[in-house]
Amino acid sequence: MRPDETYQLLRSLTSPVVAITSERAGKRNGMISDSAVRASIVPEIPRISVYIHKFNFSHDLIFDTGRFALHLLRNDQFDLIHRLGFTSGRARDKLADVPHRPGMLGVPVLDECYAHFECRVANVMDTGSSTCFLGDVVEVGYGASTGPRGTVMTAAHFRTNMPPQWREEYETLLAAAQRFAAERSRDIKPVYRAPPPAPSGRVAAP
Ligand SMILES: Cc1cc2nc3c(=O)[nH]c(=O)nc-3n(C[C@H](O)[C@H](O)[C@H](O)COP(=O)(O)O)c2cc1C
Numbered sequence: 001m002r003p004d005e006t007y008q009l010l011r012s013l014t015s016p017v018v019a020i021t022s023e024r025a026g027k028r029n030g031m032i033s034d035s036a037v038r039a040s041i042v043p044e045i046p047r048i049s050v051y052i053h054k055f056n057f058s059h060d061l062i063f064d065t066g067r068f069a070l071h072l073l074r075n076d077q078f079d080l081i082h083r084l085g086f087t088s089g090r091a092r093d094k095l096a097d098v099p100h101r102p103g104m105l106g107v108p109v110l111d112e113c114y115a116h117f118e119c120r121v122a123n124v125m126d127t128g129s130s131t132c133f134l135g136d137v138v139e140v141g142y143g144a145s146t147g148p149r150g151t152v153m154t155a156a157h158f159r160t161n162m163p164p165q166w167r168e169e170y171e172t173l174l175a176a177a178q179r180f181a182a183e184r185s186r187d188i189k190p191v192y193r194a195p196p197p198a199p200s201g202r203v204a205a206p
Pocket residue numbers: 017029030031032033034035036051052053054055056057058059081084085086087088089090130158
């Protein structure tokens with residue numbers, strides 16, 4: 001099968017579009033991902049995994065601190081995806097105009113989202129070009145104006161309905177990420193990560 005046909009099939013495995021926030025030494029940040037999935041079937045041990053490319057600023061913040069918050073988004077939050085997912089937070093504070101508060105782990109929790117999960121990194125896996133973070137969910141909540149209803153932003157909904165003026169930039173950024181990944185993906189390193197302290201947080205019923 002042609003590689004681009006394979007890639008289109010792999011797109012069937014993308015996750016909802018989520019916003020991931022992080023914080024290190026007072027520097028806060030947010031990015032967008034469509035590679036987060038449920039990583040546990042045990043309701044009492046909720047876990048999430050997500051792949052984050054090493055060129056992203058968020059990667060280093062999460063790797064160094066072992067903390068992140070992952071937000072399911074409403075399916076009308078296109079502007080937030082553009083704000084967090086099209087430029088890097090290395091040079092500017094992308095959360096400056098995004099209402100948020102510190103969560104129980106000290107990581108920014110966005111007021112506007114479908115729901116959020118605060119996570120402690122339990123383990124990592126190197127892919128060469130990215131790190132797969134396995135997160136223990138320690139706190140859960142709904143967004144300020146959603147509650148348990150509303151519709152979650154999926155990758156397919158975003159790709160189909162994003163404003164047309166963003167599409168060229170999106171394709172350019174994707175192509176650059178693919179070039180980076182192509183160069184690095186075969187250089188997989190074993191990673192040792194010390195186990196985090198036992199979670200002190202509880203999982204709150206939303
Ligand atoms: C729809 C969409 C999905 C994305 N999925 C991922 C992903 O799964 N992993 C990743 O590392 N970057 C992903 N990105 C790219 C990052 O969000 C983007 O590079 C961002 O600018 C990183 O910001 P930072 O450098 O401030 O961390 C995605 C972007 C978009 C728009």
